[in-house]
Amino acid sequence: MNLEEFKSYRKMLGKTQLQMSQLLGTSIKAVHSYEQGWRTIPTHVERQMFFLISRIKENKKDLKPCWVIKKCPQELKTRCPAWEFQSGTLCWFINGTICDGTVHNNWKEKMVKCRPCDVFTAIL
Numbered sequence: 183m184n185l186e187e188f189k190s191y192r193k194m195l196g197k198t199q200l201q202m203s204q205l206l207g208t209s210i211k212a213v214h215s216y217e218q219g220w221r222t223i224p225t226h227v228e229r230q231m232f233f234l235i236s237r238i239k240e241n242k243k244d245l246k247p248c249w250v251i252k253k254c255p256q257e258l259k260t261r262c263p264a265w266e267f268q269s270g271t272l273c274w275f276i277n278g279t280i281c282d283g284t285v286h287n288n289w290k291e292k293m294v295k296c297r298p299c300d301v302f303t304a305i306l
């Protein structure tokens with residue numbers, strides 16, 4: 183997540199920098215630094231930001247689970263943690279998903295796959 187995205191998502195949530203720092207469990211100084219580009223936005227902050235946005239958007243939309251959208255075969259679906267934890271609209275949040283047949287090594291790799299996906303873009 184870059185600084186412009188961070189700022190626009192904070193505004194999407196309608197939060198001040200102080201409120202955002204409280205929601206992210208970090209200092210207001212850290213939020214200033216993210217928005218000024220002095221600090222890279224850590225993966226746990228990015229994850230939390232997307233999670234908060236998804237909670238607001240999901241309540242406004244009738245979202246389908248990822249296994250329906252991606253038409254996952256039963257064999258793949260039942261091995262995937264998104265199915266195991268019944269998180270079909272939060273699959274992008276859960277590490278270890280196997281929608282492309284393999285588990286990603288880390289959050290960054292996962293985001294490369296998830297960001298253009300219909301399941302993820304539906305929340306933004």
Ligand code: SF4
Nearest residue numbers: 248273281296299301
């Ligand atoms: S690519 Fe990501 S967002 Fe799309 S179905 Fe898989 S885990 Fe979910």
